[in-house]
Amino acid sequence: MPQLDAVVRDIAEEMSRRDDRGEVATYIPQLAHVDPGQFGLAVAAADGSIACAGHSDTPFSIQSISKVFTLTLALGVAGDQLWKRVGREPSGNAFNSIVQLELEQGVPRNPFINAGALAVTDVILSGHPPREALGEILRFIRFAAQDDSIHIDEHVARSEKATGFRNVALANFMKSFGVLQNPVDYVLGTYFHHCAIAMSCRQLALAGRFLAHSGRNPDTNCSMISPERARRINALMLTCGHYDGSGEFAYRVGLPGKSGVGGGILAVAPSHASIAVWAPGLDPTGNSHLGRIALEKLARKMKWSIFGE
Structure with a gap:
């Protein structure tokens, strides 16, 4: 298995060099001013570690x-x-x-x-x-x-x-x-x-941990919701989390995820990690363009797709 820190760092470096960044949301005036050149990635792993790269500590509108x-x-x-x-x-x-x-x-x-x-x-x-x-x-x-x-x-x-x-x-x-x-x-x-809640990738990845670990916070071992409810929320994230781009996201990434027009995506690799990515430029369906690409690369390199390797 590749070293998570290195994978996250390599993906962030690759995303920073890309010119195809999508378009920021303009129908909410405050979001139209966000610099599309930013990219952040944070992965909160099951062992309690967190791998971060890019603008992972910059707050953004989670929408x-x-x-x-x-x-x-x-x-x-x-x-x-x-x-x-x-x-x-x-x-x-x-x-x-x-x-x-x-x-x-x-x-x-x-x-x-x-x-x-x-x-x-x-x-x-x-x-x-x-x-x-x-x-x-x-x-x-x-x-x-x-x-x-x-x-x-x-x-x-x-x-x-x-x-x-x-x-x-x-x-x-x-x-x-x-x-x-x-x-x-x-x-x-x-x-x-x-x-309009603002969070960084690091904060968002940590907040999503209970969905990756059957409803429990792995740090405190505190049960936040039942395993069945966590599983059902993940199912809805997979099928509906990216609006009319949900099928494409499931096909390419293979993880439950929820996007926002602020350019963020929260994704869940059950039993492995919760992941937050932020790239403000959106694709035509209103989902983060580079965020989806980065998650596809991460899921492939870490072999985290719920559909198998």
Whole structure:
């Protein structure tokens, strides 16, 4: 087996030399200013070590990667009752599509498209003020990463609120079908803020460890969720974690993963490692272009694909 530190370092060096970096997200104004030349990679291994390279300690907006953590919390609140309000199937459409939502009577196809994440956020609110719900989300992520410095980037949150017209439409549409139970403004405010959480690759890789180790934090041996729930979240990450690019990601990388339009990807190599990569330039489906390439190389060199060598 290759030495993990060397593999991570070699991949980061290769990615830094590439010219095909994709395009940064511009529909959220605050993200349009991010330098696409940055690249970070962090791998939190089962033995407690962490291999990092590139801009692995630079905070970035995790955006839709936060949906992994909100889904985990919502399942803790509602259990399998959650699936009456959101489905578990790949969407095949853009992450902010409204067409599919109308055809399916306001019930989102899965928890990782925007409509599904709004439904999940509504469950976490459960009658609580948005500030309390946000505090719970942030505490959970900080606990998972063992890092209290993780925070919400208020500039990004305000930028999302000012331009999030499609999400406003989705939320109101779902409210009209009775899928959302809390005030639309509460749901949207909480959603915009948890998407604006800022983390580095190192922090994100550490926060995802419980998904790589059957629901347990390997440092503390503390059980965060059941092994069955961790397995099911990983399954959804594999099939739905990259929107209409999920099939391509599964084909090329072979690991459960969740992307965000900030250019980050959280990936899970069960029993081996949790991985965070960040490259701000996106491909046409809204996923990190170099991030996917880097994870494909990492999975191949470490023989970590869940489908075999």
